[in-house]
Amino acid sequence: MRNSYKLQSKTTWLIILISFIQFGCNSTSDYDKIFKENQETFANNKLGLNAIVLEIEGKFLQSWDKQQNLNIDLNDLSPKSKTIAEDLGIDGISVNQNPFDSCREKHEIVFNISNNWNIDKLRFVQLVYSPCNKNAEKDFHSYDGYHIDIWGLGENWYIISDTDWM
Helix, strand or coil, X not given: CHHHHHHHHHHHHHHHHHHHHHHHCCCHHHHHHHHHHHHHHHHHHHHHHHHHHHXXXXXXXXXXXXXXXXXXXXXXXXXXXXHHHHHCCEEEEEEEECCCCCCCCCEEEEEEECCCCCHHHHCXXXXXXXXXXXXXCCCCEEECCCCEEEEEEECCEEEEEECCCC
């Protein structure tokens, strides 16, 4: 009985170790590939995303009081924009105060991603339209040393991801 318990205990620890190695440790090259794929997805869909931004700026910003974030339901978008958003895995959009006071455009638009964009590996992904933000400079990259990456896409766009499992 005692040897059986030791074997079970060792087997349990081995399974935990293998699971950690398999799921908890992705190599940098894996993430580089993932981010490159996301950059390509953005490039292939930039026109549609820019059309959604223009619709939001034309339809929603006049009534926004700028005192709190404005959450936009996808059902409030035009049918074409709603389809684009859903096809891209966007499940929510918010308009926030632009953190840069000197910027002519006083807003940034955050697209919350729930599907596609390698969300299964990255866990949390947002696509952000943010004028005057250095994060949006083409080829900008910032990594906090733990789980958060920011990738500049150019023309006021960047992707932020968080790979933390918690």
